[in-house]
Amino acid sequence: MTERVRCRYAQWPAVLGILLLPAPGSLLAQDTTAGKSVYVKWCAGCHGDGGAGDGAAAASMLPRPRNFTSGLYKIRTTASGQLPTDADLERAIDEGLPGSAMPGWKGRLSQSERRDVRAYIKTFSSFFADTSQHVVALKFSSPPGGASVAALKVGRQFYDSIGCRKCHGDQGRGDGPSAPTLKDDADFPIFAADLHQSWRFRGGGSVEDIYRRLRTGLDGTPMPSFADLIDQKFLTDEELWRLAQYVRSLSPAAPPEVRDVVHAPQIPGTVPVSPDDSAWTRVARSWFPLEGQVIHKSRWFAPAVAGVWVQALHDGKTLALRVSWDDRTESPDTAWLKFEQRILETVAGDDSAPGPKAEPWPDQLAVQFPRHLPQGMERPYFLMGATTDPVYQWRWTSRPRRAFAGLARGIERFDTLPGAPAGEATYEHGEWRLVLTRALATPDTANEVQLEAGRAIPMAFFAWDGSSGEHGSRMAVSTWYFLALDRPTPPGVFISPVLAMLVTLGLGLVVVRRAQRRGAARSGV
DSSP, X not given: OOHHHHHHHHHHHHHHHHHTSOOTTSGGGSOHHHHHHHHHHHTHHHHOTTSSSOOTTGGGOSSOOOOGGGOOOSSOSSXXXXXXXXXXXXXXXXXXXXXXXXXXXXXTSOHHHHHHHHHHHHTTOGGGGOTTOOOOOOOOOOOOSOOOHHHHHHHHHHHHHXXXXXXXXXXXXXXXXXXXXXXXXXXOBOOOOOTXXXXXXXXXXXXXXXXXXXXXXXXXSSOOOOHHHHHTTSSOHHHHHHHHHHHHHTSOSSXXXXXXXXXXXXXXXOOOOSTTOGGGGGSXXXXXXXXXXXXXXXXXXXXXXXXXXXXXXXXXXXXXXXXXXXXXXXXXXGGGHHHHHHHHHHSOOOSSSOOOOOOOOOOEEEEEEESSOOSSSOOOOTTTOOSSSOEXXXXXXXXXXXXXXXXXXXTTOEEEOSOOOEEEEEEETTEEEEEEEEESSOSOTTTSOOOOTTSEEEEEEEEEOXXXXXXXXXXXXXXXXXXXXXXXXXXXXXXXXXXXXXXXHHHHHHHHHHHHHHHHHHTTO
């Protein structure tokens, strides 16, 4: 062998070594051993040691954690039935899945940890190792210009014609006629999405995100892909965009910002008692999120009511509090009893209590105050007070439809008081609208909070969806917030600056006039 040939062969190991170096971001560049350590520490509690979605916490969750062994993923940029891309997995890990127990990990894990755990997750399914699988993201078109009234009308027409309302309901609150029959591929009950809460959409709440979900579907759920309707020329790609724009228009333009204080402006005349009074259209709404009650047995990890919208007005004598919230059913509703039973069988309340049976429970709401306004920031225990420090509550129930008041001494004890707020409620298209009114001052100063203008009045909320099996301690709760009864602006606040300006102007004219006279006198004019 010549020296030249020997040198050529001697270079091959180096060349092969370069060729076999893992490309940045490729599977080879990811450490599944390190990924397993991350997974065991942070993910296995929900998804299970073997990735089957059966971790210790899974039984208390709805929707259930992802079963990685199946290879089925809801949120993808690939066609229906296809595996997700690495970018799809990365987005779910980084940003989480709103409306579920899956948090975003971008601020908790390093980039290398997230990359490694993504690689390890893929080892749970043999589909990712199948070389015949060509995982390629779909090419999505750009949105058409404008979302005019006419464009949204087109979107609404296809919302009806392709059957969206069957699950999501006429107004999109997840209350369609098929809603109580829905289940996923694992036979777990599943809620049709409430299209009025885009900030809780699993795959994102932008028009582009919604369009992609319409194109790809949500594999493993009743939500299909509508791409075949484009292929069949039942609708065009632009019309699918119009449907996405219509769905997005059902939610607020931006996710609601949670504020600590509800302001109640003072109005002339009397406060409105009807939830549909036009006066409420001129009052700002505040959003308060609710979470499952997980402190007291029987615990509830999957509340149906995600939050409440609150508005308030007063006329100097009476407070009117308007609370509205999305609820798929006007409970009790016998059409949802089978769905309720499936929820109760799916979601564990705690480690010891036997599974309850579905019953026709009503919907309920409670508004909570301290009995007396605190001087500082001290407040009673938020979870319905305590035996030695009860809280004052207004409660409302859908059947019998009435409002009443009392003292809560913890979750298990409620003592009704003689005085009660007036309550008027309306249910329509998956939404409750309730107005509670009460005098600011009452004779029972020992038990009933006296509502004073200019004071920070602690206030909290509780909600029960009867058709989801919620009653007693199985409920959604909030922390303490505040109600502020605004005082009217005194007329002097507006008049005084005007008077001051006029006086200043007058004095200025006098000074100028005197200066002009002196100048004329000196010149002998």
